[in-house]
Each structure stands twice: as structure tokens, then as C-alpha cells.
Amino acid sequence: MKILINVFAILIFISSLVAGKMYWNHQLDKQFESKPTRVSAAETEKDMQTETKNLPESIVKKLENAKKKGNPVKLVIVGSAPEKDVKTWGTLLKDKLEDTYGTDLINVELYEYKQMNTLQFVKSKTYEDITKAKPDILLFEPFLLNDNGVVGINNTIDNLQIIMKHIESENKDLVTIFQPSAPVYQAQNYPNDVNALETFAKENGYEFVNHWSAWPDYNEEGILKYLSDENGQPNEEGEKVWFKFLSEYFTNS
Numbered sequence: 001m002k003i004l005i006n007v008f009a010i011l012i013f014i015s016s017l018v019a020g021k022m023y024w025n026h027q028l029d030k031q032f033e034s035k036p037t038r039v040s041a042a043e044t045e046k047d048m049q050t051e052t053k054n055l056p057e058s059i060v061k062k063l064e065n066a067k068k069k070g071n072p073v074k075l076v077i078v079g080s081a082p083e084k085d086v087k088t089w090g091t092l093l094k095d096k097l098e099d100t101y102g103t104d105l106i107n108v109e110l111y112e113y114k115q116m117n118t119l120q121f122v123k124s125k126t127y128e129d130i131t132k133a134k135p136d137i138l139l140f141e142p143f144l145l146n147d148n149g150v151v152g153i154n155n156t157i158d159n160l161q162i163i164m165k166h167i168e169s170e171n172k173d174l175v176t177i178f179q180p181s182a183p184v185y186q187a188q189n190y191p192n193d194v195n196a197l198e199t200f201a202k203e204n205g206y207e208f209v210n211h212w213s214a215w216p217d218y219n220e221e222g223i224l225k226y227l228s229d230e231n232g233q234p235n236e237e238g239e240k241v242w243f244k245f246l247s248e249y250f251t252n253s
Contacts, residue, residue: 051100053252056207058175062136063105072107076133079141080181081112082239083230088112089242093250096243100251109133117146118159127163131170138167138176139246144193145181145232153193157200164204177207182234182242183218185227191218214245 048067052060066073075097077090094108111129113121121127121143130138142163147156168174178201180194194210201208215238216222226238234242247253 051251051253054249056175058207059137062175063101066105070104072103072105073136074134075106075108075137075139076111076130076135077108077139078111078130079113079139080116080143080146081114082228082233083114084228084233084235086228086234086236086239089234089239089246092239092243093246096247097250100253109135113143115146117143117151118156118163119147119151122159122162127166130167134170135167135174136171138174139179140176141179141181142197143181144197145184145190148190148193153196156193157196160200175207177209179209179211179246182227182232182238183212183215183223184232185221185223186219209246209249211242211245214241 048063052063055063062073077093079088079090082088090110090112094110097106097108111133113126116126142156142160144156147153151159164176167176178197180197184190194212198208198210200206212218215226226234226241228235228238
């Protein structure tokens with residue numbers, strides 16, 4: 001009888017050990033489930049410092065304020081739309097920016113216009129599209145190639161002053177970045193227009209970026225690999241070259 005009692009006691013003891021181990025394992029699993037890995041504020045700040053390394057201080061401050069206040073910055077991209085169906089640098093950049101910074105930090109709107117020049121943009125009051133969008137940051141490719149030989153660079157500058165006056169009336173703290181249209185093989189006067197745009201931007205306190213440095217020399221045949229049959233229109237590869245330059249500028253990657 002004593003033997004049976006001892007055996008029974010041993011079985012109860014073993015059962016309690018097993019049950020206890022199962023309980024603690026369950027508790028540990030719950031702890032791991034309820035405590036996901038967190039990215040520290042210091043790590044997040046370090047990432048942002050790396051990503052914004054190439055940006056001017058005015059834009060960095062807007063992003064920092066947006067992060068603190070929880071209100072995303074609005075970036076509006078304006079430029080020429082290609083005649084052929086390609087994924088444009090603007091579309092690629094929009095995706096990249098929202099993927100890098102998140103839509104809780106930056107919202108990107110894209111406005112692309114076919115066969116537009118600055119004179120048409122003013123006369124048709126198309127600039128009201130941008131005014132209504134109320135951007136905090138404006139990346140503007142002001143149809144420079146379409147103006148070339150048609151509007152004339154002096155008139156282009158006059159038109160840009162009118163356009164910017166209207167857009168800035170809705171946001172005095174707007175940061176504007178100008179950039180040229182795509183390069184053209186063996187262009188003659190067009191590069192002078194690009195220089196004039198850069199001068200206008202710098203004299204009026206605007207930012208200026210020139211993606212031409214990322215392309216092959218426009219005087220060499222190698223650039224033709226990146227241009228479509230349409231004069232001054234990038235092909236798919238050209239759009240990527242343009243995008244990669246801007247990606248490096250905006251995200252350091």
C-alpha cells in the first residue's frame with residue numbers, strides 16, 4: 001500500500017513540474033509577443049540626418065517641424081509631360097520620397113503638362129493648379145525646352161516672375177527648387193537658357209539643381225541612348241537618370 005502511495009505522490013510531483021514549466025513558457029511567449037522591437041528616437045533621428053544630408057537647411061527644417069507637429073510637408077512637383085508613355089522621373093521620385101520618409105511626413109503631388117510653355121502657363125492661368133495645392137516645397141521644371149526658340153529666355157524669366165508671384169501669395173514660406181528640362185543632343189542656345197534660369201533662381205533666393213551633370217555629355221552621341229525620337233524627350237532610361245539624380249538630392253540614396 002505504501003508503495004502505491006509513494007508512486008502516486010511521485011506522479012503528482014512530476015505532473016506539477018511539467019505544468020509549471022508549461023506555464024512559465026507560456027508567460028515568456030506572451031512577453032515576447034507583447035514587446036515588439038522598437039526603433040529608438042536616436043536611431044530615427046540619425047536615419048533622417050543621413051537621408052536629408054544633401055538638402056538645403058530650409059527644407060530640412062520643414063521636415064523636422066513636420067515630424068514634431070505631426071503635420072506632413074506638401075511637396076508639389078511641376079514639369080513637362082512626355083509625349084510617349086514612360087514612367088517619368090516625377091512619378092519615380094514621388095514613390096521614392098513617400099517610401100523613404102513616409103506619407104505621415106511628406107505628401108507629394110505631381111503636375112505634368114504636355115506641350116506646355118511658360119507663356120501658355122500664364123495666359124491660361126494654369127498656375128492656379130499649383131496655387132490651390134498650397135505647397136510647402138515646390139520642385140519646378142519650368143518648361144524651359146518648350147520655351148526655347150518660341151518664348152525666348154527673357155520672356156521666360158518674366159513669366160516665371162508672374163507665376164511665382166501668384167504661387168507665393170498663398171505661402172510666403174514656400175521653398176522653391178528650379179531645375180532645367182532634359183538635355184538635347186548638340187544643343188546650341190539651349191544651354192545658355194539653363195544658365196539664365198540658374199542665375200534667376202540664385203538672384204531671387206530660390207534653390208537650383210542641375211541634373212545635366214548626371215547625363216552623358218550632350219555634345220556626345222552617348223546621350224542619344226537616353227533620349228527618345230521626340231526632340232528633347234527622355235526615354236525610359238533617360239527618365240531613370242534624371243530620377244536617380246533627384247533621389248540622391250532628396251534622400252541621399
